[in-house]
Amino acid sequence: MNKYSIAEFIKNTEQEDKGEGFFELETPRMLEVNLNGQVWAKAGSMVAYNGAIKFEREGILENGLGGLFKMALTGEGASLMKANGDGKLYLADAGKKVIILHLQSEAIYVNGNDLLAFEPSIKHDIKLMRRVAGMMAGGLFNIRCEGTGMIAITTHYEPLTLRVTPGKPIVTDPNATVAWSGNLQPNFQTDISLKTFVGRGSGESIQMRFEGDGFVIVQPYEEVYMQTNN
Structure with a gap:
C-alpha cells in the first residue's frame, strides 16, 4: 500500500494541462473537456468542473418526432446532456x-x-435494436455517431478490436459489444445448443453476427442493461 504525505499525494494526482486540445485523458478513466462552447455528454457523467458551465438534458424534441418515439421506446433516450460554457x-x-x-x-x-x-x-442518432428488445431486459440501443470530430467511449478494462472481413464473420455477446464500424449492420441469432447448455433465457444464447468489411470492439465484461424511466 502506497503512503503519501498530503503534498506528495497532491503532486502525484493533481490536474495537469497536457495541451492535447478539446478532449484530454486526464487519467486513463477520467476525460477532461477544455470547453469553449458546447459538448454532448452522458447524463450523470460530470464529476467536476471549473468556469461558467451550464448543463441541460437533451431536449424532448431535439431529434424530431422520430427521436421522441425512440426515447419513449427505449426509456434511455434522455441519457444525454449538453454542457455549455467556458471552463x-x-x-x-x-x-x-x-x-x-x-x-x-x-x-x-x-x-x-x-x-x-x-x-x-x-x-448522432439513437437506434433501437428492436429484434433483441424482447429478449433482453430493457432491450438494447446504440447511437450512430457520424462526421468529423472527437468522441469518447468507455469500456470495462482493456478493449479488443476484431476485424470483420468478407467471408469471415464475427459473432459477439451483445453485453460485451462496445462499438462497431458505421458500415456494418449486425444480425441477431440465437444459439439453441448454447441456450440449452446455459439455461433458458440466458443472455448468452443471443448473439450479434457481423458480416462484411469493418471492425467490432468488445470488452472483457458482460454489462447488464437495465431500462430506466427518466
Whole structure:
C-alpha cells in the first residue's frame, strides 16, 4: 500500500494541462473537456468542473418526432446532456476506461451505455435494436455517431478490436459489444445448443453476427442493461 504525505499525494494526482486540445485523458478513466462552447455528454457523467458551465438534458424534441418515439421506446433516450460554457469539465463513468477517437468524415455505432461524450460537430442518432428488445431486459440501443470530430467511449478494462472481413464473420455477446464500424449492420441469432447448455433465457444464447468489411470492439465484461424511466 502506497503512503503519501498530503503534498506528495497532491503532486502525484493533481490536474495537469497536457495541451492535447478539446478532449484530454486526464487519467486513463477520467476525460477532461477544455470547453469553449458546447459538448454532448452522458447524463450523470460530470464529476467536476471549473468556469461558467451550464448543463441541460437533451431536449424532448431535439431529434424530431422520430427521436421522441425512440426515447419513449427505449426509456434511455434522455441519457444525454449538453454542457455549455467556458471552463474545464471532467467526465467519468463508473471507473470505466476512456478512449478518445477522432472521426474524419466517418461513422461508428456505439452502445448507448458506452458513449461518454462527443463534439457538437458529430451528428448522432439513437437506434433501437428492436429484434433483441424482447429478449433482453430493457432491450438494447446504440447511437450512430457520424462526421468529423472527437468522441469518447468507455469500456470495462482493456478493449479488443476484431476485424470483420468478407467471408469471415464475427459473432459477439451483445453485453460485451462496445462499438462497431458505421458500415456494418449486425444480425441477431440465437444459439439453441448454447441456450440449452446455459439455461433458458440466458443472455448468452443471443448473439450479434457481423458480416462484411469493418471492425467490432468488445470488452472483457458482460454489462447488464437495465431500462430506466427518466
